Amino acid sequence: MYFLKRWASDLDWRLLLLILTPLSLLVFVSLSSSATNPYSLFSSFTPLKSFLSPQTPQSRSPLPFLTSSPPIPSPNPSDSAEQMKKKKRKEELDRSKIAICLVGGARRFELTGPSIIDKILKVYRNSDLFLHSPLDKDSFKFSLLKVAPRLASVRIFKPKPLPENEAQLRVLSSNNSPNGIQGLVQYFNLVEGCLTMIKEYQMQKNFTYDWIVRTRVDGYWSAPLSPENFEPNRYLVPPGSDFGGLNDRLGVGDLNTSTVALSRLSLIPQLDAAGLRQLNSESAFKAQLTTQGVSYFTRRLPFCIVSDRKYSYPPMRFGVPVASLSSPGPLSGAKCRPCKPVCAGPCVADVVGTLYKGWSWTHWSNGTLQLCDAHGDWENGWEKIFDRVAGKKLAAVRKRVSELKLTGCVNDLEEMKRRTVIWDAPPADEICKLGLDRNWSQANCK
Incomplete structure (x- = not known):
């Protein structure tokens, strides 16, 4: 009996040793693999793991013994230091207060407006839109802004001649201005009027903006406005x-620098006192910044000014090259239209090379610029060219505006008005009839 009991006891120890040896090895391997993730130890013991991390019926694996430990998030190796910097800057701007100042006549807003919404307003969703525009037959197209994320203030006014004082006549030049000094004064009033709207809104809401982006209604954006600007x-x-000064078709700055840049009329007396004479819009703009000690910088930007104006082709020494909307760009505010390019590649160097370099035309090397023959009206079939370049989304908006009826226009403008904090514009039916009701328009134009 003694030997029998001892044999049974030895057998128990052998069985226990047989079980513990592989189990110890398994624990050792698990501990080794858990150096970076302490919870991976439990991945080999599914019941224990399930108990510590309960799963919902939807998330439970049909084969629980194949489950693995959750992945550890790590930085995307494809993100460069520059990309990380841009992301951080974008996050900072998303927390900032930004005013988007949109000025000018509606003109081809069915082509440009959707790009402004997508490439600026929806990129900086914490931004507020300010629209300052004269009433005309195209103003009904502003109904597209009903989908803008945030509408702060809209002013659509009936234009009238503005007085021209002696200081303006001394400081400003009528050369190359389609409407002379009056044209410059009207444009300056548009820009500074938007600044006035921003100041009124700040007072009403009791806060100040960190940034102001001033752009034009007729600007077509092919890519987003980058945070680095x-x-x-x-x-x-x-x-x-820049025509001897600075390109004034867009500007981005903090509140202080923007206040100087947008004070186009208020600063003319100071330019006059400094003895500055016969300035065009661009040189007056540069003088504003330099006399007030505002530092500025230039950077190429992905937008162009869609223009119906006719320009001789090929442009001569002081002519204006008109870019095709399909140009790779960035076009930095050059005049453009949808066209089949008549000049690309080496041809561009031959044409632009004859122009007066002191006017500093947009960058054109490396195939970034393609030219239109803009001596006449827009060519037949321009709609298809635009749709191909702009894409299906913007093409659909263009078609919708071309088919817009009076009732739909009024409803859209009324919806836009409801979403706008400060609304200063004629009644919606008046705006829509001016552009869509030919009989009403003719009667009111006599």
Whole structure:
């Protein structure tokens, strides 16, 4: 009996040793693999893991013994230091208060408006839109803004001649201005009027904006406005088309620099006192910044000014090259239209090379610029060209506006009015009839 009991006891120890040896090995392997993830130890013991991390019926694996430990998030190796910097800057801007100042006549807003909404307003969703525009037959197209994320203030006014004082006549030049000094004064009033709207809104809401983006209604954007264009204490202007001064077709700055840049009329007396004479819009703009000690920088930007104006082709020494909307760009505010390019590649160098370099036309090398023959009206079939370049989404908006009826226009403008904090414009039916009701328009134009 003694030997029998001892044999049974030895057998128990052998069985226990047989069980513990592989189990110890399994624990050792699990501990080794859990150096970076302490919970991976439980991945080999599914019941224990399930108990510590309960699963819902939807998330439970049909084969629980194949479950693995949750992945550890890590930085995307494809993100460069520059990309990470841009992401951080974008996050900062998303927390900032930004005013988007949109000025000018509606013209081809069915082509440009959707690009402004997508590439600026929806990129900076914490931004507020300010629209300052004269009433005309195209103003009904502003109904597209009913989908803008945030509408702060809209002013659509009936234009009238503005007085021209002696200081303006001394400082400003009528050369190359389609409507002379009056045209410059009207344009300056549009820009500074938007600044006035922003100040009124700030007072009403009891806060101040961090940034102001001033752009034109007739600007077509092919890519988003990048966060790198927002620099404290420095004002951004596009390069090219500066005509002896600075390109004034867009500007980005903080509140202080933007206040100087947008004070187009108020600062004329100071330019006059400084003895400055016969300035065009661009040179007056540069003088505003330099006399007030505002630092500025230039950077190429992905937008162009869609124009119906006719320009001789090929442009001569002081002519204006008109870019095709299909140009790879960035076009930095150059005049453009949808066309089949008549000049691309080496041809562009031959044409632009004859132009007066002091006017600094947009960057054109490396195939970034394609030229239109803009001596006449827009060519037949321009709609298909635009739709192909802009894409299905913007093409659908263009078609919708071309088919818009009076009732739909009024409903859209009324919806836009309901979403706008400050509304200063004629009644919706008056705006829509001016552009869509030919009989009403003719009767009111006599």
